[in-house]
Amino acid sequence: xxxxxxxxxxxxxxxxxxxxxxxxxxxxxxxxxxxxxxxxxxxxxxxxxxxxxxxxxxxxxxxxxxxxxxxxxxxxxxxxxxxxxxxxxxxxxxxxxxxxxxxxxxxxxxxxxxxxxxxxxxxxxxxxxxxxxxxxxxxxxxxxxxxxxxxxxxxxxxxxxxxxxxxxxxxxxxxxxxxxxxxxxxxxxxxxxxxxxxxxxxxxxxxxxxxxxxxxxxxxxxxxxxxxxxxxxxxxxxxxxxxxxxxxxxxxxxxxxxxxxxxxxxxxxxxxxxxxxxxxxxxxxxxxxxxxxxxxxxxx
Numbered sequence: 392x393x394x395x396x397x398x399x400x401x402x403x404x405x406x407x408x409x410x411x412x413x414x415x416x417x418x419x420x421x422x423x424x425x426x427x428x429x430x431x432x433x434x435x436x437x438x439x440x441x442x443x444x445x446x447x448x449x450x451x452x453x454x455x456x457x458x459x460x461x462x463x464x465x466x467x468x469x470x471x472x473x474x475x476x477x478x479x480x481x482x483x484x485x486x487x488x489x490x491x492x493x494x495x496x497x498x499x500x501x502x503x504x505x506x507x508x509x510x511x512x513x514x515x516x517x518x519x520x521x522x523x524x525x526x527x528x529x530x531x532x533x534x535x536x537x538x539x540x541x542x543x544x545x546x547x548x549x550x551x552x553x554x555x556x557x558x559x560x561x562x563x564x565x566x567x568x569x570x571x572x573x574x575x576x577x578x579x580x581x582x583x584x585x586x587x588x589x590x591x592x593x594x595x596x597x598x599x600x601x602x603x604x605x606x607x608x609x610x611x612x613x614x615x616x617x618x619x620x621x622x623x624x625x626x627x628x629x630x631x632x633x634x635x636x637x638x639x640x641x642x643x644x645x646x647x648x649x650x651x652x653x654x655x656x657x658x659x660x661x662x663x664x665x666x667x668x669x670x671x672x673x674x675x676x677x678x679x680x681x682x683x684x685x686x687x688x689x690x691x
Contacts, residue, residue: 412483416466416494417459417501424678426454429552429559431682432571435635436560437691449508450559454552456505457520461548463498464528467491472536476593498528512559519558523551539600542583550576567635573626574681580619581655582674584612588658588667613659616670620655623648630685640688647677647684 433439433450466473466484473485483489502524510517527548534541550572557568587594587601591608594601602608603615627648631641654673658666 408488412489413497415481416463416483416489416497417455418462419459422455422458422462425458425549425552426451428571428575428678428682429454429556431686432553432556432568433560434556434686435567435571435689436557437567438562439560446512449511450556453505453508453511453520454555456501456508457524458505458552460498460502460505461524461527463494463501464524465532467494467498468528468532472597472599475597476590478590478593509555509559513562515562515564516555516559519551519555523548523555526551535599535601537600539603539605542580542587542601542603545583546576546579549579566633567630570626570629570633570635571682573629574623575678577619577622577626578651578674578678581616581651581670584616585658585667585670585674588612589664589671608662610659610662613655613662617652617655617659620648620652623651627681634691636685636688637690638688640684643684643688644681647680651677 430447430451433447434442466482469479470482470484470491473479473482479485484491484494502521506517506521506524509520527545531541531545531548534544553571553575554564554568557571558564561568584602588608591602595607602612604611624645627644628641630636630644631638651670651673654666654670658670660666
């Protein structure tokens with residue numbers, strides 16, 4: 392291999408590694424899931440009657456930039472605690488592969504660019520996205536070390552993508568947007584508590600207080616997951632009664648809700664990491680199934 396080829400190979404390797412680090416910085420899989428729900432909410436809005444690929448891609452890019460910025464700030468802020476936990480120690484800032492300055496610079500550029508892109512839809516969409524970024528990065532993130540109420544606070548920016556999508560497609564925050572917000576809001580509690588249950592040792596060592604009980608993996612924590620999964624039942628029927636979707640999606644959503652409840656009840660009975668992992672994976676399945684069912688059966 393010539394010296395020039397060696398240099399090109401090194402440059403290609405550096406670029407590939409840098410892209411990999413940025414993918415970790417923005418938590419790509421999580422960001423994609425968040426923006427996915429926003430796009431579905433956008434398409435569910437009554438005013439969106441034509442599938443406009445250009446608009447959808449623009450909205451998706453804007454959403455990914457804002458969400459990625461929030462996650463970058465989260466990692467820059469929590470680099471020391473991330474380094475203490477096995478599941479997060481390899482993140483670029485925590486591992487030292489990326490400086491805090493680089494992460495903050497990316498977050499600033501991405502956040503501003505994302506908000507400006509979403510402003511192309513309307514001011515309300517941009518304002519909600521900026522508020523969501525602020526709430527996640529500067530309220531929820533530091534609150535995790537103070538109180539388990541952080542999960543409640545974090546569920547707000549976690550569910551705001553539905554309102555952001557609805558606002559982008561409807562130019563207003565009408566009932567449909569709040570219903571989608573409610574579904575995603577209540578879904579987050581069993582989802583996140585399952586993750587906190589699985590990673591309880593890591594989280595505790597890092598000083599995070601994320602399970603409902605101060606004692607961690609207790610019956611009280613498990614019953615809270617059951618309660619919030621039950622709250623999904625009445626919220627889940629609202630799209631049908633508000634004429635957002637039809638009977639087919641009502642049945643699918645009801646089945647998905649009962650499945651989630653069963654997994655949470657199983658966690659309460661068994662009190663094991665294995666049962667918590669079932670809740671976590673069930674929640675990963677639940678949200679796309681419910682949102683896609685509503686979209687496929689859209690009536691207005």
